Amino acid sequence: MRKAAGTLIGKSASRVVRMRGRSAGQALPGLIVETLVPGYLGVMLTQLPEGVVIVTGTNGKTTTTKMIVEVLQVNGKRVLTNATGSNLTRGIISSISQRATPGGRLPFDIAVFELDEAYAHQFTNAIKPRFVLALNASRDQLDRYGEVDTVAKLIGDAMLSATDRIVTNADDPRLLAIAQQANVPSDYFGVAVGLRKFFPRDDELVAVGSPKMYVKAPSDTLAVELASFKGSQATYRIGKQRIQTKLEVTGQHNFQNAAGALALLRVLLPKVQITQIVKQLSMVQPAFGRGEIFHLKDGSKLQLNLVKNPASFRQGIASYVRPNEAVMIAINDKLADSRDVSWLWDIDFTGLQMSHVAVTTGSRAADMALRLAYDETTVDIVKPHIDEALQEFAKLPGDKVIFASYTAMLRLYEILKTKAGKKL
Amino acid sequence: MKQIHVVHIYPDEMNTYGDRGNLLTLVKRTEWYGFEPVVHYYHVGEPFPKDADIVLGGGGQDSAQDDIQHDVLRIGDRIHKLVDAEVPMLLICGTYQLFGTRFVTHTGQEIQGIGVFDSETIGDNKRLIGNVAVSCTDFGTLYGFENHSGRTILLNDQAPLGKIIRGNGNNGTDNTEGARTRNALGTYMHGPLLPANPQLADGLLTLALRRHGVEVTLTGLDDTLAAQVRKSAATRDY
Numbered sequence: 001m002r003k004a005a006g007t008l009i010g011k012s013a014s015r016v017v018r019m020r021g022r023s024a025g026q027a028l029p030g031l032i033v034e035t036l037v038p039g040y041l042g043v044m045l046t047q048l049p050e051g052v053v054i055v056t057g058t059n060g061k062t063t064t065t066k067m068i069v070e071v072l073q074v075n076g077k078r079v080l081t082n083a084t085g086s087n088l089t090r091g092i093i094s095s096i097s098q099r100a101t102p103g104g105r106l107p108f109d110i111a112v113f114e115l116d117e118a119y120a121h122q123f124t125n126a127i128k129p130r131f132v133l134a135l136n137a138s139r140d141q142l143d144r145y146g147e148v149d150t151v152a153k154l155i156g157d158a159m160l161s162a163t164d165r166i167v168t169n170a171d172d173p174r175l176l177a178i179a180q181q182a183n184v185p186s187d188y189f190g191v192a193v194g195l196r197k198f199f200p201r202d203d204e205l206v207a208v209g210s211p212k213m214y215v216k217a218p219s220d221t222l223a224v225e226l227a228s229f230k231g232s233q234a235t236y237r238i239g240k241q242r243i244q245t246k247l248e249v250t251g252q253h254n255f256q257n258a259a260g261a262l263a264l265l266r267v268l269l270p271k272v273q274i275t276q277i278v279k280q281l282s283m284v285q286p287a288f289g290r291g292e293i294f295h296l297k298d299g300s301k302l303q304l305n306l307v308k309n310p311a312s313f314r315q316g317i318a319s320y321v322r323p324n325e326a327v328m329i330a331i332n333d334k335l336a337d338s339r340d341v342s343w344l345w346d347i348d349f350t351g352l353q354m355s356h357v358a359v360t361t362g363s364r365a366a367d368m369a370l371r372l373a374y375d376e377t378t379v380d381i382v383k384p385h386i387d388e389a390l391q392e393f394a395k396l397p398g399d400k401v402i403f404a405s406y407t408a409m410l411r412l413y414e415i416l417k418t419k420a421g422k423k424l
Numbered sequence: 425m426k427q428i429h430v431v432h433i434y435p436d437e438m439n440t441y442g443d444r445g446n447l448l449t450l451v452k453r454t455e456w457y458g459f460e461p462v463v464h465y466y467h468v469g470e471p472f473p474k475d476a477d478i479v480l481g482g483g484g485q486d487s488a489q490d491d492i493q494h495d496v497l498r499i500g501d502r503i504h505k506l507v508d509a510e511v512p513m514l515l516i517c518g519t520y521q522l523f524g525t526r527f528v529t530h531t532g533q534e535i536q537g538i539g540v541f542d543s544e545t546i547g548d549n550k551r552l553i554g555n556v557a558v559s560c561t562d563f564g565t566l567y568g569f570e571n572h573s574g575r576t577i578l579l580n581d582q583a584p585l586g587k588i589i590r591g592n593g594n595n596g597t598d599n600t601e602g603a604r605t606r607n608a609l610g611t612y613m614h615g616p617l618l619p620a621n622p623q624l625a626d627g628l629l630t631l632a633l634r635r636h637g638v639e640v641t642l643t644g645l646d647d648t649l650a651a652q653v654r655k656s657a658a659t660r661d662y
Binding site: 139147148149339343345346367370 | 436439440441442443444445448449452485486487553554555569571614615616619620649650652653656
């Protein structure tokens with residue numbers, strides 16, 4: 001009864017939202033269903049024969065979820081997932097009601113959801129996931145969470161709700177400690193010791209001395225290790241095999257995320273050869289606004305990158321800044337961006353000195369330019385209005401790269417999706 | 425060239441909200457004004473640096489405060505001597521609390537402070553988070569961001585750093601923000617307070633130079649961007 005009622009309400013609400021010109025998959029239909037049909041989420045998801053998988057962590061959820069979903073699909077699984085970035089419980093409920101049959105049946109084998117850590121508790125109260133993949137815990141939106149330990153605790157709540165298995169990052173001391181006290185077995189992924197310097201832990205982002213030593217899972221206990229990378233090539237050590245592959249997703253952080261996806265996929269697809277899984281994963285394209293490339297009408301390429309916190313901005317600079325290319329940085333301060341822009345001061349921007357920061361934009365355009373001034377990097381244009389800033393930036397010759405906070409990225413994506421190659 | 429020794433205390437523990445920004449601003453401005461900044465990082469258990477012209481301390485997580493509280497007591501006498509000698513200090517959030525008289529966590533645990541400020545902080549479950557503006561007699565209007573669960577009450581005649589124009593400040597009730605004892609400034613406005621308030625950065629530097637007998641009016645840097653930041657900060661919501 002609840003299945004059919006909730007589905008009907010969700011579908012109707014989505015239609016209304018769509019008619020009013022907002023894209024479907026947003027939170028409102030989910031909120032309505034949640035209020036009118038309590039327990040909907042739980043009864044719907046218990047139908048799935050292979051259960052629920054959660055992907056959580058501070059950075060990399062969207063891209064990693066996409067990798068897992070697409071590889072499962074290639075192997076013939078019918079996978080239910082949430083619309084990109086709709087990672088709050090309500091967004092997930094919206095996705096469910098839209099994908100269910102009118103009678104409330106979910107014609108899927110398995111669900112893979114990316115879940116915002118702040119909603120992990122609410123979600124796992126409704127349904128226990130079989131598998132949880134936890135990627136990392138890093139300083140992020142501290143105006144929402146208060147402190148890093150709180151962020152880790154929220155992710156930990158999700159991990160400890162797994163009924164079958166946890167997959168987590170052995171290089172993240174907070175998550176490793178949580179996995180070690182869980183009642184279910186854990187699989188670990190990590191990076192080779194020699195690569196550690198490219199993947200600093202949260203504490204290392206800001207440390208000036210020698211940060212406290214943490215227990216690190218020994219290399220031979222890792223299910224999947226990122227052994228090396230160069231350009232778009234990565235080598236993984238999985239058991240006794242070393243597998244080299246080119247990846248379509250870009251950025252060193254995504255090579256690390258792919259290690260997590262592989263560690264989970266080898267458990268989800270025990271009958272498929274790991275070399276086959278790696279090959280399928282290598283073809284997954286970047287998620288929207290996460291290293292996505294747009295072709296402009298003058299033939300140049302423009303890469304759009306979401307940056308959310310010191311860790312992701314740092315990875316973005318290391319992966320995407322190329323000599324002499326023009327850079328635009330778009331920083332807003334809405335709730336989804338972080339209202340507090342202090343995090344900009346925890347990033348080392350000296351890596352931008354080889355490029356050319358042409359524009360800063362967004363509601364915090366001046367704050368961003370001021371931040372760069374203290375790293376002795378000058379900005380040509382400070383223009384808070386994002387649409388106008390993009391107009392000017394797109395006119396510059398050569399390939400270009402944009403780093404944007406969440407709501408700024410959404411706006412830029414919206415414009416680029418319709419105008420790139422035509423008006424821009 | 426005149427050297428300015430900046431001592432950044434507990435940089436690995438007290439660094440949650442962009443505290444590096446304050447250090448960077450002081451270091452760069454010192455350089456740009458033609459002096460030589462020398463940075464000393466002070467870590468738990470080490471000898472306190474001999475030269476200290478400016479002392480900086482940042483905000484940290486609750487767990488980090490546990491890590492440093494005993495050490496703060498250990499260096500308390502030295503800190504008091506520096507305060508009495510008019511050394512300028514900027515102490516943010518967690519460090520500000522431990523430089524007060526005492527701190528009672530919301531679980532009732534009492535932590536003794538070193539009493540540079542005659543203040544007492546009580547932990548609360550609800551954090552005070554938002555954009556802050558403070559009017560300050562010596563340093564003009566200060567714009568910053570607060571994010572703290574402690575409520576600080578100034579005791580006896582303890583002077584505040586300034587008066588709240590927007591935000592909660594020390595406790596959300598008495599309109600005070602921060603504390604000032606001689607040239608030691610405590611505040612809840614965290615991390616990159618100095619870049620958005622260059623007059624405060626220059627104020628600390630001027631006080632440091634004065635102790636060396638150098639009387640200067642610091643001018644001549646291009647603060648156009650800071651002016652733009654301040655202009656939009658002036659109209660921002662809490």
